[in-house]
Amino acid sequence: MTNTYAGGCQCGAIRFRVRGEPRDSSICHCRMCQKAFGAYYAPFVSVRGTDFEWTRGQRKIFRSSNFVERGFCADCGTPLTYEAPDGIAIAAGTFDDPSAFPPVVQYGIEAKIDFVDHLHELPGHSTDEDAEAAPFVLEIESYQHPDHDTETWPEVR
Ligand SMILES: [Zn+2]
Numbered sequence: 356m357t358n359t360y361a362g363g364c365q366c367g368a369i370r371f372r373v374r375g376e377p378r379d380s381s382i383c384h385c386r387m388c389q390k391a392f393g394a395y396y397a398p399f400v401s402v403r404g405t406d407f408e409w410t411r412g413q414r415k416i417f418r419s420s421n422f423v424e425r426g427f428c429a430d431c432g433t434p435l436t437y438e439a440p441d442g443i444a445i446a447a448g449t450f451d452d453p454s455a456f457p458p459v460v461q462y463g464i465e466a467k468i469d470f471v472d473h474l475h476e477l478p479g480h481s482t483d484e485d486a487e488a489a490p491f492v493l494e495i496e497s498y499q500h501p502d503h504d505t506e507t508w509p510e511v512r
């Protein structure tokens with residue numbers, strides 16, 4: 356049996372599907388990935404060797420170097436891909452179940468931000484605990500695409 360994994364951007368304009376078993380899941384700390392994700396590091400799942408297809412919408416491309424293109428959703432800004440001559444990697448958090456691909460290697464460690472090694476030591480709070488300071492969190496209605504494929508999107512309300 357071939358496993359299938361799906362995912363897409365936050366707004367749902369772009370969706371993709373992978374048939375097969377993505378192997379290389381990684382974290383990249385390089386400065387270009389920090390910038391492309393607006394984050395301290397970027398998580399990727401390589402889909403090399405799998406059957407990968409876009410099932411809804413067209414990503415927009417930013418050519419970040421002479422070899423690499425980065426795909427993103429032009430409607431909501433979600434980073435989606437790192438596309439190099441040796442294959443495509445998908446932004447891990449865009450999978451409907453990102454927990455399916457635990458990272459096995461780190462890249463770009465010359466640019467790793469020191470405090471990244473200590474994030475797990477920080478105090479943590481659930482979203483509900485924020486309600487006293489920010490009562491609106493209790494009434495949030497999400498416009499994010501659900502973590503599964505849909506016949507149409509946006510849903511008719
Ligand atoms: Zn989008």
Ligand SMILES: [Zn+2]
Nearest residue numbers: 383385388463
């Ligand atoms: Zn990188």
